[in-house]
Amino acid sequence: MQSDSAEQLARSITAAADKDNLPAQSALKQVLIIDDDPALLLSIRAGLEDNPRFQVLTASSGREALDILDQRNMDLAVLDIIMPDMDGIQLLTALSESFSEIPSIVMTGFDSPVMKRELKQAGALAVLDKPLDIDTLEQEIISALTDSGRRRCDLPLEIFLQLAAMERRTVHLKVFQATGSGSFFFREGLLVDAELDGLSGDNAVLAMLDWSDFTLGLKEYVPPYSEPRVNSALAYLLLKTSCRLDQYGSSACLERARTELRRLQAARG
The missing domain is CATH 3.40.50.2300 (Response regulator)
Incomplete structure (x- = not known):
């Protein structure tokens, strides 16, 4: 029984x-x-x-x-x-x-x-x-x-991607939205991979760049690294979307994005 x-x-x-x-x-x-x-x-x-x-x-x-x-x-x-x-x-x-x-x-x-x-x-x-x-x-x-201190980002996603590239970061940016989550992988400032559901590489990047309401997370990206699946330069991918760098690309906005990444880094300890 x-x-x-x-x-x-x-x-x-x-x-x-x-x-x-x-x-x-x-x-x-x-x-x-x-x-x-x-x-x-x-x-x-x-x-x-x-x-x-x-x-x-x-x-x-x-x-x-x-x-x-x-x-x-x-x-x-x-x-x-x-x-x-x-x-x-x-x-x-x-x-x-x-x-x-x-x-x-x-x-x-x-x-x-x-x-x-x-x-x-x-x-x-x-x-x-x-x-x-x-x-x-x-x-x-x-x-x-x-x-909880969790906040949704009021800056566009491309600002954080641009910052990761400018500062030559090796990092895994995790992006959460109500319908799911995706990832961007940077190695020494080069965007080498992206994942979203069944998408990867360029297609995943372009799909996520349309997101306007998201929560950002930071993960360590360590070896062994996977083979690069992003075939296009980040600047080219940004130009193919409704890129908002002209609106948000000021030094003040970049500093806000930098502060947010530092906050996430500190939260990871």
């Missing part, structure tokens, strides 16, 4: 994920809950599903969470400290390195001041004790979404 119940619960989780982990159709904030306990995920989803401010998605492991974050524009991560493939500290470190713009809340069954201090040092915005109180979790989520 216990086995049947576990299978039934697993099917319920899968069905809920299939239904709710679809691309958001509204302006609701997106919250990712990460825990390897399917019963807890189901309970949290049920307890938060009526909140009008945010939508809940779930992941059952740290690696699954990173895959989701790499593809979706998320606003907050809520994670368990103990998971089989990647513990909370490791996941917080990965989030800090690759998704520094996304705040995190940690759930833990260890009532240890030392552990909580380490979690805060690793980047946790808040640490909640298990067994979890859903109302407390809901309030912490609302507070994190309200107070």
Whole structure:
């Protein structure tokens, strides 16, 4: 009987994920809950599903969470400290390195001041004790979404690309939009690759340059590097789009973009 119940619960989780982990159709904030306990995920989803401010998605492991974050524009991560493939500290470190713009809340069954201090040092915005109180979790989520420093960029994307080229950066610029996310890869100031869904190279660059509402993230770009897939010079690709460098290309705008990249770099630690 216990086995049947576990299978039934697993099917319920899968069905809920299939239904709710679809691309958001509204302006609701997106919250990712990460825990390897399917019963807890189901309970949290049920307890938060009526909140009008945010939508809940779930992941059952740290690696699954990173895959989701790499593809979706998320606003907050809520994670368990103990998971089989990647513990909370490791996941917080990965989030800090690759998704520094996304705040995190940690759930833990260890009532240890030392552990909580380490979690805060690793980047946790808040640490909640298990067994979890859903109302407390809901309030912490609302507070994190309200107070998080994440900002959408009011400068066009091409300014940041131009700056990466001018400063000869080796960097992975991650760009998030409500419908998905893409990447630009610079090596010593040369745009060598770009990715967006099934697109790569020049086609991905041109598709993303049309984005006007996005969130920018900064990731380290380290060897081994892939073979270059951008065949055209950045200046040529910018000229093929509705480039706004004439409007925004002043030294003041470039300095604003430089400040934003520095802020992202500092957030990565």
